[in-house]
Amino acid sequence: MIEARALARTFTGRKGREKTEVVAVAGVDLSVDEGEIVGFLGPNGAGKTTTLRMLTTLLRPTSGTATVAGFDVARDPVEVRQRIGYVSQSGSTSPEARAGEEVVDHGLLYGISKAQAEARGRELFEQLDLDGLWERQPKAMSGGQRRRLDIAMGLVHDPSLVFLDEPTTGLDPQARANLWEHIADLRDKRGRTVFLTTHYLDEADALCDRILVIDQGMIVASNTPDALKREVSGDLIMLELVDPSRAGDAAERLKAAGSTEPEIDGASVQARVPGAGSVLAGLLRSLDSVGVELASIDVRRPTLDDVFLTVTGRSLREGA
């Protein structure tokens, strides 16, 4: 559904007399299959929006190619636009217009008839829990309702692929979870493909079939959330010792069990192992055999934030 090869964009500006160049996207390769929900993650300024704007034909690539819904973004932008929906970060509703009117107007913009737009719009209102809000002004809607209205506008011409730029930013947890269900329905009930950017790791984890991580304009990781967590980080084993002077011995035992270099902080010793399940019993026996007593042991499965930290060197939360 999406194929990008070495897609790049440089912005040229001026600083006084000097010409400056910002490489926003340095060369992105990505592919998205039909019926997938793919999450596009990255720290601030990593190049997410610029990539999205190139894929939706709003911005011309400096170099590289991208095919979206079967058409080249640079050669056939009109064909691409007919087949995609784009829901931007800021939303596109005007606060004064009536919600239904907005959706119909949007359909007209895409060249479908008024009758078609109205029929599709009413169907989408029902599917997106916007029943009874056709005549309502967006300014009198809740944040979650407004985001769902934005999505209705992005879907009115029945695109097979939808781009959502940070769809749940600013919503409360309940409205976010509700929107996740609607986004999952696009795939499950309608077979649509969804490409979304997000700053929320829990969102990517809960919703996405696959995650792409972009950093400094390059894709640095791409896989299912579970595989990323397995591949990149490993499980964290946290030992709390009764006697802090035995921390060195505990670290040795951890390393012998195949861990990364252990971190020692007083009586706490922690390190990562590829799969805690298969080493834990042996580790406990080996600690016991050298007389290292434990006050507690804790094992934490890797989170997407650990993945992010490993591949970008930063926590996504720091930048969000």
Ligand SMILES: Nc1ncnc2c1ncn2[C@@H]1O[C@H](COP(=O)(O)OP(=O)(O)OP(=O)(O)O)[C@@H](O)[C@H]1O
């Ligand atoms: N029109 C422009 N002119 C000059 N530089 C730009 C322009 N648009 C983006 N950039 C720069 O390109 C880089 C990538 O920006 P982009 O908006 O794609 O990042 P992002 O990953 O979407 O960030 P955020 O998470 O903050 O939205 C940044 O350094 C940004 O300052």
